[in-house]
Each structure stands twice: as structure tokens, then as C-alpha cells.
Amino acid sequence: MSEINKQDVQRAAMLLTASIKSVLLYPLAHPAVRQPLQELVGLLTGMMGEKHELHFGVVEGTFFIEGCLLVAPNAAVTELVERLTQKGIDACTVFSGVTPDDLFGFAAALAARNSSADTIPAELEGKGIVNIRLGIEDVVAGEGGEKGEALVPAAIYRDALKAVRDTMREIDNGRIPSGDWINGVVENMVQVTMEEPTTLLGLAMIKDYDNYTFSHSVNVGILALTLAAFLGLDKDALHEVNTAGLLHDIGKTRIDKTILNSPGRLSDDEFKQMKRHTEEGAEIVRQMKNIPPQVAQAVLGHHIKHDRTGYPEWAREIPFGLYTEIVSVADCYDAITTLRTYQRPTLPKEAMEIMRRLSGTSLNGELVQQFEAMMGEYPVGSLVRLDTNEIALVMKPHPMESVEPAVKVLIGAHGETLETPRLVSLAEENGRRYASIVAPVDPLLKNVSLAHHLLAA
Template sequence: MSVLPLSTENYQNVAIRDIKLGMFVIAVTKQKGDIHFKPGMVSSEATCRSLQSMGVLEVKIDLTRSKHQQETLLENPESNLAPEEQVQEIMTPTEKKESRKQAQKLYAEAKILQTKLLDALKNGEVVDIAPLEAMADEMVDSIFKNPDAMIFLSRIREKDTYLMEHSLNVGMLLANFGRYLKLSRQTIKDLLVGGLLHDTGKVMVPDEILHKPGRLTPDEFVIMKKHVEYSVQFLDKAEGISSIMRTVAANHHERLDGLGYPRGLKGLELCLISRISTIVDVFDALTADRCYKKGMQATQAFHILLQGAGTQFDETLVKQFIKCMGIYPIGSLVKLKTGKLALVIESNTETPLQPVVKIIYSTTGQHYLDVKIVDLARNTTEEIENVVHPKAYGIDISQFF
């Protein structure tokens, strides 16, 4: 197994007075006198006092192996939240329509940028992420303004564009999950760019393996797994790559139980960003149509994530991701008990089983209906029966955005 070198951005010097439980200390950087130190996790207040009594003034910690960041974010998410990001804007119907148009425009522009990026990498050019970062700023603004619009777009896919759209969708889903977890705006932006870049190494994988319509052989899988290594190599040559972007690329195939790749990291070796990336990457891959398989419904993908919770995936984060996406995620096609088909267009956080839907089709009459938007939380005659696949009825959901 090849080992990916850690970026220096994964390390941080911390004064001893600022040391926190859960930090993984790898070295003493400032001290009084001779100190014999063994790297490890700061697991108790006694350890902190012991380091101080020994004359330690400053230590270097490994962020990828530290637990303090994850605990802080999950137990007290407000601590990472800028004041202006705490309240989502309330919009009029007209403003919502305009925000959807803006989201669609940004998504189209992002697809063009992503395609240019992948083409540049295929030609051996160095990645320039400045255009991506500028686009990411606008996309983060759009996600804060109307997250449902961006998530809807992530559900619309075209044939033969999996690599580009998967990376774009992972970036948007990561950013939206970061918003839900109330991470800082800069972290959310880095998550988005990290998602855009996380699979860039796949341009180095032969097409006959990348697009093989069936299970890979053990030898082919070894080649496929190298895409992570290639991605990190691309990022290490680029300017402006943050530790978060690099972590998304390096660790999105790692697993809590250590059975992931390429480094087989496990447990506390996986930071919050790594755990989020794994969940989002798997969810988008499961729900995507490929040349050799039909993508599953979001509810089925949730079931698989829950099955792996506690072993492959962080259980707390899996449950939070499902809450973030909603029981009926934006873009889902649902069948109502009246026999009508409706597209989920907005979530209702207070009543997750009753989202806002756009009724579009009659299964009894087998014909399209005049489009009608219904808030199921306020409607007593319509109720969701189950989720259906658009292809079962020959419906293209993109025309109803």
C-alpha cells in the first residue's frame, strides 16, 4: 500500500495553555530543559498538567488524528459559526424563483469550469483553482440563500458526464452539509472546492477500467484505487490548496473500521472532514445513474448508510446527514395516495414527512397534469405514499425545476 505524505497544513503549533482534550500531539516545539516525549492523544486534564509541569511551552498537533475538532463541531456547532450565517434568509415566492434561476446559472457555469479543469489535467497542465474558488464563493452564497435550489440541481444528471457531475454534486452536498452543521463559511467554501477536486485523479485511470460495465477484477481495483493518490499529487502541485480541500481528496475512501483506502486509516485517525467526505461521496455514488447501473433512490441510499453506521461511517454524522437532506430529499419523485406524482421542491424542517411538492402527473390517467405547488403540511387531502423512480414513468425531472 502506498502511503500519501501528510501536508504541513495538517499540522498546527499550539501553546500549552491552549491545549485541548482530544488533540494528538506529535512533537514538542518549545520547552524548558530536556524533555523525553512520546507522541499521543491528550486524553485527560492530568496529561495537560503533566506537560506543563515538565516545562513544555508549545506542541505540534496532527489535525488529521485529533478528535477535539470533531467533538467541538458536533457538540457546540455555534462556536464555528459567523453571526451573519446563523439565520437563513426568508424569501418571497418571487425571490425564491429568482434564486432558483441564479442557482441554475451558477450550476451551468460550474459544469463548464469543471470540464475545463478535467481537460487541463488530462493534458498534463497544473491545476489553477482561482476560477473554482471565485465560483465557490457565489455557490456558497446561493446555498445559504436557498439550499433547496442547489440540492435540486444535484439530482439532475446527464448521460456520460459522471465524473464531472459527481465531483460537482459532492462539492455542493458537502457545502450544504457544512451549512447544516453550522461550520464557518470558509470551511464550507473549502468543502465545496474539495468536492470539486476530490476525484481529479480519475483522469489518470484508463477508461476501460473507469467505465467498465461490471465488477472490477482485483488487479483492476488496485489501479482504480490509485486515483486518490493521483488526486493528491495534483493538489500538491496547485497553489491555494487548503488542508480541508486536501483532506477531502485524500480521505474520502477511508472507513472508520480501517478497511478503506489508500492508507487504511481508522477510528480517531479520521477527522470530521474525512468522515463527512466519506458519507457524501458514497451517497452521491449510490444515487447516480451509471452506464452499467441505475441509480437508487435517496431513501435506499440512506438505508445503506445506516447499515454501515458505526463500522464504515460515523453514526452520528450519518443521522445528521439524513436530517440535513430530509426524509424526502429535494428532487425526489413521490407518489401521493391519490395516485398523483409530485416532485419534492422544498423541505419542511418542522414537518419532514410533509414537504412542499409540485404535482405533475396522474398515474391513474397516465398523463401530465397542470402543475400545482402544494405544501403538504397545510393540505389535508394529499399524503405521500412512497418514493418512485422517474424512469419508471418516463419523467425527466429537469424540465420541472
């Protein structure tokens, strides 16, 4: 598949939005309709490259084409997101050979007032449109022996969010889903992590405050998986730890939403009810098909604490194992680096200092040491000031040791935001170094969107 850039994705979204508006006013032959559709065909075909299909849609309010997400959309893209969401469409697949006529029919279906994800497939079939379908098949896997070739980290993150969200919504609706969907996502996450342990690490610094439970679950899944890989655990163990991280808060679906969405600290009674999410979660996971029993145990014990002073109280004598303590470390790190109404986010470097203080009591001290070694002095996702006075984002662990580009310079020495950020290495070469890190920087103070830059990596 050809490299997909944000400019093409934004242009494609804008053309589709314009077409949805124009199809109700003009016939296909009219230049106001035909020309944008022809351009859109060219864009989609170009992004497809040698592949036979292209995926686009909306995840957590963000428009995407393949692994490229528009985290800062313009008005036209926002309008498209709203329309797709209103119709109940999460994703679509466009196949090679798509024509302006196909896109005209698709745009007309989206424009129809009473159309929805339930009616559009039949409408497209009735029009003989076979090159556009709702949904995604084989989202990130290639064909045949090429599987893994197209495993794009941002796409994997997107799929994990969707899998967690839809699993929780199934439970909200009174159904216990199979674990097959989660297992498929986990297989992709484990595969890229085994190839390069820190591939997904930066994505764990993406915070979606409007969908905290979903994004927190995915972040904990990534952090737990990366730590398990750093410890040298085998593939089966990585699969189970990753699954436990993704599902550790699944029990929150059984907690009263007013408590779950409370903007401030919980009262004693509310906290007592909130604590039930570990037991509820373990019970849900036990009922899910094809989920290993060790996952349910980790879900039950992720708040038990290393010194067994946590909850649920009745489970303190259970011999929880390594998986539980890995998930606890990951859960702690993501929680304290996340903005809450009652808590300012802690910078990654400061978060490690807090976790060191929790070693031996709330957290396993040896695991904290390993986690800190994995993350490095300036963890991935840290915004830092260089001694050149530039502001950069750490993209790889141990940026002072990596000869590969390890930081992305976002703000120049004179405070100017770079239109095109620069990837550079800070490692010493031939006795010289591009720059050294001076101190961490709060991204909120610099108005820097970590998600925008991490997803674009």
C-alpha cells in the same frame, strides 16, 4: 433580468439555427434573413430586461440561455448544439444594443466551414461587431452592490460543471491549473447556500450518465456543502468542504481511460489501479495554487472509511478530520443513487436505509444521522405518489412541514402527464391538507426526467 422561459429559449435557438442556414443563401435585406433576425433581437432584448448582457451556449451537450437549460431539445436546437460544439464554442455573451446586422455577421461566422472559436473573435472585430463576444464574463454575479441578486441555481450548477470539466481537461493535457476558477464557482455556491441551505440540494439529483465523473463531482460538492451548512460550519469551512467535494475525484484524470470507462465491475488488478485516484488527486490538489491544504487531505481520505479499513492503506493512521467524513457521506449517497451498467439506481429513501447500515463502519454514524435529518423522510428529488393518486416531485426537504410550495405535481390522478406541472404545499393549513405522501415512485418506470424539472424550478 426578466424571467426566462423554455419556450423563448427554444425559439431563440431555432431562429439562430435558421439564420445560420439562410445567411449563405440570401443577403441581409432578404425577408428570409431579416425577419428571423429581427425577431431574434426582440427575444434576446426581452430576456435581457434591464440588464446589459445575456449569456448563452452549451454545457455538457445542453443548450442554455442564462439559467434556463433545454434538457429535451428538438432537432433545430440539437443542430445548434452540434455546430457550437464543433466550433469549440462553450458560451457567448450578447450585449444590449445588439442589431440584426450584428447577428447576421455572427451567424455568417458560425456558418463558415473553417471558422472556430480561435478565428471568430477576430472576424467579429473585423466586421465592427462589438455586441456579441465569445465566452462569459461575470456569469452569475450582478454589478456593484447587486452581486448575488442574479445567482440562479441552475446557472451555478452549469458553471460548476464547466469548472470541474475544464480543470480535469487541463490536467489531462499535462497542466496543473490554478484554483482560481474553482474558487470563483465555490464562492457563488457558498453564497446561495448560506442564504438558503437547501437551494442547490435538488440539483444534486441530476445525473448525467454520459459525463458521470463531472456530474458526480458537482453533486458531491453540493451534498457536502449542504451538509456542512446544516451542521452550522462557518463560511471558510463551507468553502473548503465544497471545494473538496468538487475535486474529490480529480485524481481519476491520471487513471487509464479504459479502466475509468469500464462498463462492468473491475478486476482485482483494475481496482488496484483505480484506488490510486485518491493519492493522485491529493497530489494534484497540493500543486494547485490557492487551494487550502485541508482540501488535499479530504481528497486523499474520502475512501479511507470511518473505521479505517479503506484506502490508501498507508494512510489509515492519518487523523483525517470532519471535512473528509462529510465528503465520504456525500460521495456514498450520490454513488448509490446513480444508475450504472452493473447497478440499478437506488431511490433516495432506500439510499438512506443503506447508509444507516454503513454507519459506524464505512461512514461516520453521527454524520449519517445529520444527513438523514437534513434530507427528510422523502429527500429532495424523490418522485412520490400522493394519496390523491397524483405523482409529484419533492422540491423542498420536509414537504409535509413547508407552507411554501414543496412538491411539483407532474402526473394527474388519472395518469395523465400535466402540460403545466403544479407547485403545491402539503403542509396542513386550517385543519386541512392538500394531500399526503403514500410511497416513493421510481422515475424510470414513469419516464420522468428529474433533470428537466429540477433545472426548471
